[in-house]
Amino acid sequence: MPSTPATPTQTTSVTMSGTAFNPAAIQVSPGAKVTWTNSDNISHNVTFSSPSISTPNFSSGSQSLDMPAAVGEYSYRCTLHAGMNGTVTVK
Template identity: 35%
Template sequence: MVVTSLAGVSNAVAKTYLIVIEQMRFDPPVLIVHRGDRVMWVNKDLFPHTASAMSKAFDSREIAPSASWTYVARETGSYPYRCTLHATMRGTVIVQ
């Protein structure tokens, strides 16, 4: 028998949010999530992109065309990020 302690765990179920990379931009450009939620970037462009937090909290490395990358939001805060391959592509994930 396996017993799992749920002390300190909220009743909220983690959600998965989608950010689409397409036409040289992140959509939506600003996303608000909660701790424990997943953020998935899906690259629908014809070339690779990255989702790299300025604070270095996360870094997808290159996401190939038709591929995705997922990040689990563990710490609250505002996380501006960019594509390191295309300087004009920027977004923000806010973790509450």
């Protein structure tokens, strides 16, 4: 039996904590602005490969990115930390 993907949380706010995105899977409206807040006191970033959008490295405070208007599931990662991954479902 195939595993069921986790249901994304409907929010536009993601925390970076413990070198992880929380919640790691979110769902937003087309074109929504998503804000990541770093509470780790070490540098992280948010890097999407398609579309090619990213935040600078930041170690405190928040950075926001506008999500695509096209529905779909967009994965992202922090390029500084292997395994620090998240997804944004635009629906």
